[in-house]
Amino acid sequence: xxxxxxxxxxxxxxxxxxxxxxxxxxxxxxxxxxxxxxxxxxxxxxxxxxxxxxxxxxxxxxxxxxxxxxxxxxxxxxxxxxxxxxxxxxxxxxxxxxxxxxxxxxxxxxxxxxxxxxxxxxxxxxxxxxxxxxxxxxxxxxxxxxxxxxxxxxxxxxxxxxxxxxxxxxxxxxxxxxxxxxxxxxxxxxxxxxxxxxxxxxxxxxxxxxxxxxxxxxxxxxxxxxxxxxxxxxxxxxxxxxxxxxxxxxxxxxxxxxxxxxxxxxxxxxxxxxxxxxxxxxxxxxxxxxxxxxxxxxxxxxxxxxxxxxxxxxxxxxxxxxxxxxxxxxxxxxxxxxxxxxxxxxxxxxxxxxxxxxxxxxxxxxxxxxxxxxxxxxxxxxxxxxxxxxxxxxxxxxxxxxxxxxxxxxxxxxxxxxxxxxxxxxxxxxxxxxxxxxxxxxxxxxxxxxxxxxxxxxxxxxxxxxxxxxxxx
Numbered sequence: 294x295x296x297x298x299x300x301x302x303x304x305x306x307x308x309x310x311x312x313x314x315x316x317x318x319x320x321x322x323x324x325x326x327x328x329x330x331x332x333x334x335x336x337x338x339x340x341x342x343x344x345x346x347x348x349x350x351x352x353x354x355x356x357x358x359x360x361x362x363x364x365x366x367x368x369x370x371x372x373x374x375x376x377x378x379x380x381x382x383x384x385x386x387x388x389x390x391x392x393x394x395x396x397x398x399x400x401x402x403x404x405x406x407x408x409x410x411x412x413x414x415x416x417x418x419x420x421x422x423x424x425x426x427x428x429x430x431x432x433x434x435x436x437x438x439x440x441x442x443x444x445x446x447x448x449x450x451x452x453x454x455x456x457x458x459x460x461x462x463x464x465x466x467x468x469x470x471x472x473x474x475x476x477x478x479x480x481x482x483x484x485x486x487x488x489x490x491x492x493x494x495x496x497x498x499x500x501x502x503x504x505x506x507x508x509x510x511x512x513x514x515x516x517x518x519x520x521x522x523x524x525x526x527x528x529x530x531x532x533x534x535x536x537x538x539x540x541x542x543x544x545x546x547x548x549x550x551x552x553x554x555x556x557x558x559x560x561x562x563x564x565x566x567x568x569x570x571x572x573x574x575x576x577x578x579x580x581x582x583x584x585x586x587x588x589x590x591x592x593x594x595x596x597x598x599x600x601x602x603x604x605x606x607x608x609x610x611x612x613x614x615x616x617x618x619x620x621x622x623x624x625x626x627x628x629x630x631x632x633x634x635x636x637x638x639x640x641x642x643x644x645x646x647x648x649x650x651x652x653x654x655x656x657x658x659x660x661x662x663x664x665x666x667x668x669x670x671x672x673x674x675x676x677x678x679x680x681x682x683x684x685x686x687x688x689x690x691x692x693x694x695x696x697x698x699x700x701x702x703x704x705x706x707x708x709x710x711x712x713x714x715x716x717x718x719x720x721x722x723x724x725x726x727x728x729x730x731x732x733x734x735x736x737x738x739x740x741x742x743x744x745x746x747x748x749x750x751x752x753x754x755x756x757x758x759x760x761x762x763x764x765x766x
Contacts, residue, residue, distance in 0.1 A: 299365050341377050343368040348404065349389040350424075357397070358429045358466045360506070362422050366404065372413035380409055388417060392424055417721045427466040432473075433465055436495055438516045439477040445520065446486040447558065452519040454480075460509070460541045461495055465507035473507070474500040478514050486595075489518040498612050522556045529553060529588065530605065534577035542611035543686045544581075544649040546573075549603045552693035557594035566592050573604055581607045609649030616658050619681065621696060625668025629703055633676060636697040642679065648687035660684050665696050674699050675748060 297532055345365045352359050366388055370377055380386060385408040392402060402424045404417045438454035456478055463473065478493035493516045497505045531548060555565055570589050577584070585601045618641040623632050634640040644661060646653055662682040670677070676695045683689060 297384050303743045305524040307538050309359075311677050314409065337374050337375055338372060339374045339661055341370045341381070343370065343381075346388050347684070349387055350392060351389055351392050351427065352392040356428050358428055358464065358469075358508075359426055360466060361399070361424045362402075363419075367483070369408070369416040369418070369419045370409070371416075372411050374411065376410045376412040380413060383408075384742050390424060392426060395424075395426055397426050397428065399423055419710060427468075429464055429472050430467045431462055431464040432470050433460050434473065434476040434497070434639060435459055436461055436476050436478050436514055438480055438493065438518065439530075440480040440482045440518065444485060446484050449520055449522045452521060453467055454520075455517040456733045457515045457517075459514075461512075461514070462510045464510070465508050469505055471507060472499045473497045475502070475533065476509075478516050480516050482518075485518075485520055486522075489516070491516050499635075515524060523559045523562055524554050524556045525562040525565065526552050526554050527565055527567050529571045531586075532570055534572045534574050537575045537578060537608065540611055541578075541608050542648045542688075543575075543650075544609040544652060545605075546607075547605040549605075550599070553588050553602070554598045555591060556598070557591075558597050561591075561593035565594065568597075571602065573606075575609050578606055578608060607697065609651065611647055612650040614646045614654055614656065615643060616656075616661065619644055619658055619661060620664050622662070622664045623667050623698075625666050630672065631701050631703055632697045633694060635699050635700075637693065640696075643692040643698075644681070645690045646683075646687050647689065652684075652686055656684065656687070661689075663691075665698060668700065670700055672699075672700050672702055673698075 309466045329758050338515065346368050347365050348362055350362050352357050368386075368388065370380065386406060387408055388404055388406050390402045390404055392400070395402075395615045400423070403421050403423055404419070406415050409415055436456050436459055438456055440451070440454070442451055450654075461476065463470065463476070470497075475498040476497050477493060477498065480489065480491055482489060492513050495509050495512055495514055497507050497509065499505060528551065531546065537543065553568065555562060555568070568588065568591060571586055573584070573586055582605075584606065586604050587601055588597050588599065590597050618639075621640045622635065623640060626632055634736075642663060644663070646656060648656075660683060664680055664682075665677040667677060667681065674697060676697055677693055679688060679694060679696050681691070
């Protein structure tokens with residue numbers, strides 16, 4: 294080795310290699326620095342402003358309450374675009390006020406942030422807040438539902454709202470608790486026509502209806518607002534549809550309940566006196582049975598309760614009974630007109646009644662009302678339908694379905710009356726003339742022949758001609 298070291302050429306070669314290595318080392322560092330400088334020059338910095346960023350408060354929430362800390366602040370972020378984008382996408386950053394080591398009272402506290410990249414410069418507005426730490430006070434309050442009753446649909450009313458639970462625990466400073474005047478569950482409604490069931494947020498208000506920043510447990514309650522429309526109880530009429538199998542007749546029909554409640558606007562209810570279209574389909578009845586029958590909702594009404602009624606039908610073997618010569622009457626007649634039956638001339642018809650033996654055996658002629666409605670007829674002869682009002686659970690058949698009736702003015706006699714009145718007038722005139730002649734011929738006392746003639750004349754004057762039967766004068 295000493296031999297190489299003493300060789301001048303060896304040492305020159307070593308020196309050249311060391312010089313080359315030093316040159317390369319210096320040149321590489323320079324290039325790296327230039328590259329790094331160029332990279333930093335090409336990085337794009339941006340500024341992003343975030344508003345309404347919530348503020349968390351770290352404190353002893355079991356025993357104390359903190360006021361004075363804003364609910365949100367504004368953040369200004371500045372840094373590389375990639376770092377800003379990552380911060381926003383992850384959305385894990387937080388702004389907070391740490392009061393864990395503070396005593397009761399008011400304190401100036403600097404807001405802090407976390408979970409934001411070190412490459413990003415953060416500015417919080419405001420930077421500091423004045424926080425007041427007070428002893429925590431809790432109290433139970435009753436909750437009332439709050440809604441706009443004017444938002445009910447016309448004709449509907451809201452009944453007392455039901456809140457569950459109806460008591461909440463409110464915690465805050467003593468001053469805040471003392472200021473609570475109302476605790477409301479806010480329910481948004483619009484065009485309401487049926488019962489509402491909603492979850493509602495609970496808020497505490499002072500006497501001036503300012504919202505108080507207190508803790509409410511639970512903060513959400515269930516609210517039920519029964520909504521009803523005006524109602525009216527009305528009876529209903531069973532309308533029999535179809536017919537029973539041949540040889541059967543209804544013995545009795547019992548309906549439960551006897552009336553229903555109709556709901557709807559008041560002006561509609563005023564027009565409803567009863568429901569007349571509750572249909573009972575007789576064709577489905579083969580034996581005594583119990584049926585559920587739908588109750589229709591009257592036009593303009595909203596609903597009926599119950600929606601169905603129970604009909605108990607008892608059937609029996611059909612029997613027949615005949616009532617003869619039942620009198621017809623007239624309804625709807627005018628006082629200025631005279632009504633006379635032409636056919637049947639006596640104003641009487643026969644009626645065959647069909648029903649169960651037990652039912653028809655208890656019937657009497659007085660149970661049936663036979664009449665014709667003449668309210669729409671003027672003077673002259675008319676064929677009018679004979680109508681019958683009779684008991685339930687029977688059917689009937691008339692000996693004639695129509696009656697011919699003559700209608701005339703009260704001042705206009707019929708032809709027979711004219712003839713008879715003319716005859717009576719002529720006889721009376723002649724007899725009066727005979728009386729006058731007799732008076733002239735009589736001196737002191739009339740003879741027996743004259744007396745008998747006068748008696749005969751008087752008897753003739755007292756006779757009144759019979760006319761056709763009249764009804765409803």
